[in-house]
Amino acid sequence: MREHILQWPEDAGKLDALHSGDIVYLSGTIYTARDAAHRRFVSLLQAGEGTPVDLRDSAIFYAGPSPCLPGHVCGSIGPTTSSRMEIYKEDMMKAGMKLMIGKGSSDPGLPALCQRYGAAYLVAMGGVAALTAHCIRSMETVAWPELGAEAVRRLTVERLPLVVIDDIYGNDYFIDLAQKCE
Amino acid sequence: MRAIHVDEIRAAVRKLCIDANLYLPSDVTAALENLSKKENSPLTEMCLTQFRANREVAAAEGLALCQDTGTAVVFIELGQEVQICGGLLTDAVQQGVADGYRDGYLRKSIVTALSRINTEDNTPAVIHLRLVAGEHLLIRVLPKGGGAENMSRMAMLKPSAGVEGVCDFVVDTVKLAGANPCPPVIVGVGIGGNFESAPILAKQALMREIGSRNPDPELDELEQKLLMRINQLNIGVQGFGGPDTALAVFLESMPCHFASLPVAVNLNCHVARHQQVIL
Numbered sequence: 001m002r003e004h005i006l007q008w009p010e011d012a013g014k015l016d017a018l019h020s021g022d023i024v025y026l027s028g029t030i031y032t033a034r035d036a037a038h039r040r041f042v043s044l045l046q047a048g049e050g051t052p053v054d055l056r057d058s059a060i061f062y063a064g065p066s067p068c069l070p071g072h073v074c075g076s077i078g079p080t081t082s083s084r085m086e087i088y089k090e091d092m093m094k095a096g097m098k099l100m101i102g103k104g105s106s107d108p109g110l111p112a113l114c115q116r117y118g119a120a121y122l123v124a125m126g127g128v129a130a131l132t133a134h135c136i137r138s139m140e141t142v143a144w145p146e147l148g149a150e151a152v153r154r155l156t157v158e159r160l161p162l163v164v165i166d167d168i169y170g171n172d173y174f175i176d177l178a179q180k181c182e
Numbered sequence: 183m184r185a186i187h188v189d190e191i192r193a194a195v196r197k198l199c200i201d202a203n204l205y206l207p208s209d210v211t212a213a214l215e216n217l218s219k220k221e222n223s224p225l226t227e228m229c230l231t232q233f234r235a236n237r238e239v240a241a242a243e244g245l246a247l248c249q250d251t252g253t254a255v256v257f258i259e260l261g262q263e264v265q266i267c268g269g270l271l272t273d274a275v276q277q278g279v280a281d282g283y284r285d286g287y288l289r290k291s292i293v294t295a296l297s298r299i300n301t302e303d304n305t306p307a308v309i310h311l312r313l314v315a316g317e318h319l320l321i322r323v324l325p326k327g328g329g330a331e332n333m334s335r336m337a338m339l340k341p342s343a344g345v346e347g348v349c350d351f352v353v354d355t356v357k358l359a360g361a362n363p364c365p366p367v368i369v370g371v372g373i374g375g376n377f378e379s380a381p382i383l384a385k386q387a388l389m390r391e392i393g394s395r396n397p398d399p400e401l402d403e404l405e406q407k408l409l410m411r412i413n414q415l416n417i418g419v420q421g422f423g424g425p426d427t428a429l430a431v432f433l434e435s436m437p438c439h440f441a442s443l444p445v446a447v448n449l450n451c452h453v454a455r456h457q458q459v460i461l
Contacts, residue, residue, distance in 0.1 A: 001224065023228075036298060066249045066289040075287055076246040081329045081362050104329070104362035105421065125229060125420060126329065126364035127453040128236035130245035148300050149289050161232070163225065163422070174361060177423050181416040 005159075012057035012098050015120050018164045020171040024122055025159040030059040030101065034080055036150040037143070038088040045091050052143035053152060056096035062103075064149035065139070066129070074136035074155070076129035079103035082121065086110075093117035105174050106166055114166040121166035135160040184317040185267045186461055188274035191319070194459050195278025198323035199254055200286035202457040203246045206237055209392040210368075210454045213429045217366070217419070225422040233452065244287075248453045251288035252325035254279045254307035255385065261316035272309055275321075279307040291328065310382060322458040324389060330367065330451040333359035336381055339443040348373055348445050349408060355447040356412050356428065361421020364451035368392070369412065369431040372446040374438040384448035387432035389456045401433040408433075419452075429454075 001021050006014065008028030018024065031053055033041065044051050062082050066075035082102030089100070090113055098119050103126040114120055124132065135157050143152035165173045218230045240247045256275050260266075266274075280303035283290055290304045335355045339347050352371055359367070372383025396402035408431040418424030429452070438444060 021225075023225075064249065064289065064291075066246045066251060067287040069244065069287050072243075072245075075289075076240075076249040078249045080250070081332065083362065084332075103364065103420075105360040123361075123420070125232050127248050127451055128232045129249040130240035130243065130247060131232055131236040133245060134239065148302075149291065161228070174421055177416065177421075178360075181423075 008059050008099070009057040015098065015118060015168050018120055018167050019169070020164050020167045020173040020176065022164045024162045024164060026059070026162055027158045027160070028156070030061050030099070030155050030157055031142070032061045032063045032065070032153045032155060034062050034064050034150050035084060036147050037152050038085050038092070040144060042088045042091045045095050051095065053154075055092060058097050059099035059101065060092065060097055061101040061124070061155065065153070066149070068139070072133070074133050074139045076133055077136060078129035078132050079124040079126055083107045089113060093119050101162060106172050111166050111170045111172045111175065114168055115170040118168045120164060120168060122162040122164050124160065124162055132160070183263055183265055185265050186319055187267055188269040188271070190461060191266070191271065191274040191321070192278040192281065194321055194461060195256065195275050195323065196281040196285065198321060198457045198459060199279055199282025199288065199325065202323050202325050202455045203251045203286060203288050204240050204244065206247060206453065207456060210429070210452075211237065213392045214366070214452060217426050223422065223424055226419045226424050226426070229419045229422070246286070246288055247455065248327060248451070249289055250291065250327040250329065251283065251304070252327045253292065253331070254283070254304060255324040255326050256307050256309045257322040257324070257386065258309065258311045259314045259318075259320040260311060261318045262313055263317040264319055271311070275309055276305045276307060279303075280305050319461040320458060321461070322389060322456060324385070324456040327451055327453070330363035330449045333363040334384070334446070334448045336444070336446040338377065339445055341440065341443045343443060345404070348443070349404065349411070351445050352408055352431070352447050353411050353415070356417070356449070357415050359449060360417055363449045364453070365417055365421060366419055366426045366429045366452050368450040368454050369408070369428050370448040370450065371431065371433045372448070373433060373435040373444070375436045375444060376438065376442075377444060379436065380444040380446035381448065383434035383436065384446040387434045388448060388450045388454065390432045392430045396433060398435070401435060405431045405433055
């Protein structure tokens with residue numbers, strides 16, 4: 001288990017240093033998107049149209065924050081279950097998404113997809129959303145504000161603590177753990 | 183006969199929604215703190231440290247413990263000697279939920295099921311109303327996050343499956359859920375009743391105090407056995423492995439048709455929120 005500090009998207013080319021089980025402190029620019037936004041992203045991509053956010057080298061945080069208190073940058077924020085986004089992941093990777101940040105088990109095809117597209121799946125801690133809000137330095141809604149908490153937001157994050165589940169070599173922390181157990 | 187005005191109910195529900203989302207019950211906090219007392223892997227230790235810091239930040243800054251402030255599940259025990267005045271009980275509860283989610287800066291996560299249009303105020307709450315003896319009104323609010331709820335399961339087992347079948351179904355549910363429901367989880371199990379009653383029993387079970395014993399000796403023994411089996415699955419805190427997959431297993435049972443053996447397993451995340459008040 002190693003620790004890495006990543007600046008995004010500047011370090012998008014450094015994913016080869018990450019291995020499943022490593023800890024990452026992520027700083028830089030990432031975007032929130034969950035179920036509803038993914039459906040819209042992928043229908044645009046499949047229609048050959050542009051997306052409101054450039055997905056090349058993007059980091060997508062599967063998250064929908066709580067409303068922002070006055071004087072705060074961001075409300076409580078944390079990961080949602082990533083396997084719900086399973087059917088959208090390959091289209092998003094084809095469009096250039098390199099980092100997925102969520103929580104929970106990977107879907108069965110994910111390790112192979114990460115290997116093929118050089119992408120990684122990292123988990124943020126679930127159920128620590130007040131604390132995670134401290135890692136958010138700025139937040140701006142950049143697409144589909146009508147989706148409320150599900151709108152796409154550009155976040156500037158600082159030292160967001162994450163754990164690598166799927167690296168670009170086809171390893172998966174949770175699958176390896178289950179196999180070791182059996 | 184005692185009169186309770188709907189305004190009092192509305193205000194109480196508003197406060198319960200906010201408090202439940204900001205402050206963890208003391209038994210849940212104690213159970214999580216207990217995990218820190220032993221030797222843990224570095225990843226588990228990192229999680230437990232963050233859990234503690236999160237509780238402190240949430241309380242100090244008035245932020246929700248989890249961004250998923252859930253579906254508001256409201257259990258009401260209404261004494262038969264109480265007369266609700268000034269309006270309808272359920273309207274007061276729904277308005278209290280809307281007030282609480284607005285004023286507490288809690289996330290509005292409720293959408294129409296098929297067209298997925300947000301209702302904007304986190305209503306409708308799911309309300310379970312029970313008439314009881316007495317002159318009191320008990321209200322319990324359990325904000326239930328989607329992640330753990332999605333991993334819950336229900337089955338109409340054959341009676342031949344027996345106790346073993348029930349236990350296997352419970353353990354398999356936790357195993358299939360893996361890291362998704364934000365372990366360490368609380369496992370609520372409803373056994374018996376009907377297709378609709380087993381899941382409600384399971385949900386009620388989630389509000390039992392951690393450390394309390396089941397008054398039924400057979401169920402009490404099963405709870406201990408199930409907890410042991412679940413904690414051998416090596417899912418662990420946040421799925422990173424280890425013996426702390428569940429904080430507790432709570433069983434509730436009622437008689438059922440002799441052709442049936444309904445069993446429902448409702449999982450709750452480690453942010454196992456609920457608050458209650460008696461008016």
